[in-house]
Amino acid sequence: MPAEATPTTLSPEPGTASKTSFPLDVRFPVYSIAFTNDDTVLLAGGGGSSRTGVKNRLSMYSVDVKKRQISLVEEHELSKEEDAPMTVAVHPQSKSIVAGINSSVAQLEKGVNENLRVFSYDDKAIKYEKRKQTITSTDPDHYQKVTAISRTASSPLVAVGSTNSQLSLLSFPDLDDVFPSITYDGEEIYDADFNDEGDMLVGTSSNKLCVWSTKAADKDVEPEPLQVIERPVLKKELACTFRAAKFGRAATASNLYTVVNASPAGNVRKPPAGSKKAFVSLWDTRAWKLLKTRTVSQKPVTAFDVSEDGTLLAYGSSDLSVGILDAVTLRPLLTVLHAHDFPVTALKFNPSASVLISGSADNSIRVIEVPTLAQRGGSSATYAVLMTLLILLLAILIQQSFGDDLLAAARKAL
Template identity: 40%
Template structure:
């Protein structure tokens, strides 16, 4: 399926995370990181038009020494969003890393609402690589390499004890009653606690009896552990890279798996391949599997209407597939000079934005619907059959 898309080049702004606050307002997070590159770490809000043009609305430069924003999630109803930003190295060495931060976007301006520290490993290389909000906006998960914290939102008060994992965490996704943690080796399915209170974020401690109402801390129950499907792993194995619940069907979960090439002294290792799996969460069986790339996937998203899946690959490709059939719909080769770092549908599922550390974003007009693509294919098949039938009739008549 052909679709229109427009690249935009941003001066000295490598992009690592993105989220829409509305159908037109897009937040980008990025920068030069903690190293002294001279490239500032910042958040930017752009207005994205239907014709794929972008206009800078506001920019918030982070404090000196802060790292680049690496993950982000937004509450569309309030306009508040959470972001993973490491504090300066001096604070991290003291165990004072305020890595989880909440920002507001009001009257076309960005502002900091509150901060909280969730990374306790003491590893200066650790960072908040996953930031995800629950569908009702009450819970936030901030995850580092091998640990995650469930927080109430927007107060950032802990809602459950810290969870540590043996394997590296790559993604987290919420349903109404559970959340799934995608690690390199397995999926960890947890139940959500019931909320018992709310709070509001604050950068300073309240005095006297003015204390923040916090969600009561509850132990999280691990419901099950899911291994990668054999259809993907094969003899060499595979790793999970992303997981997303269907936005309207809690019985459907999508995962991305990258294969692990087997080692051999006698022959060249096969290339790493990427697969998308569609799971039935009632049975935890895989309903459909589709190979989508000959290289690993770097980012993944599900459209809010649940009809489309989008991904970026290490070959710099951006693709869109049908969420029901996993059939490919759109492929954009060389969408970026570097592998895409983030990809996001807007709330109306009409636009898709991919971004990269190459200082660029690409705005894509999403196909109207998967149904139209299916009907188009059906019509093409019918026309082909009709032509074949007419040719057969003509041949019979000639003889």
């Protein structure tokens, strides 16, 4: 079956858009999303090596929220003999794309799986550059699930996580091992992320969440983790597993956000109501102290992102919804209840955090307009400043009206 031509401009079907978002049929399963700049999004996915007629691709689209459409900028068609790109990350400073693409079945049978691919891009083209094997397994069911690039402009690092329990850290663009691949006790890697300085890496599997120093003392020796966060225990009839962990950015750089999915324990015959839920927790990385937790969905979370300015969190749930939270208070700011027909596979804020795009294996993306600061009711930092000013004003009024003795008592009460 010949591959279907990619449409150059996509607009929502009549009656499908809302005030805050609009869905688009991109005609291929979307497994990963990244932004190359504020108005250009990279979609990665395809039909894999099966004979579906759906080509594997990296497609760049310009996004016009006002016109409610996206327009194709460039498409890089990948081999139909290989797997679809399951994960991508972009390093804008070097105009590089790092993707996870399994080699062909014929290559896997030879013991070769050059899963890590590097591409360069500009305004007109996406160009293949190099590849490397990081996954030791050649089982076709194992693949590169996670790709993260540190946000440092010079000497960036690449983290690669796979479904066969490997977390690898590489220099970029050389792709040399910084330290030996870390094995996560047989659990597939769900997430990986760098802090702003690029000197810490967090890696997440369902049962293991560890923070590692990227400054390896010995590149031939597997390092010891800086911090290990244990899975929470809510109730004996619930089993909790990690789904994601990401550092804060900019103003929230000292935070770590973890996502945990809860489900009925295997030995529970009659699960209690509400036993399938997901919650987000906020940690202070300076003291490694849990600050707060909020339940965000009654179904497992499948995707998670933090905005580049560090003020917003986004999640996609298996109940087909997409939500946006305030990164300081964890309060909900926006929820799209039926964003896709299948669970969300990926979502990403653009650099200015004005747009959030989610994708799914149902061949769709959803473009979501992020609430402005005014629509959010101000930031948490603004609230803190206002509260401080109100307290000072109250203290002045008390002093003027009741004297120093009552002011002293009020200070003790505060």
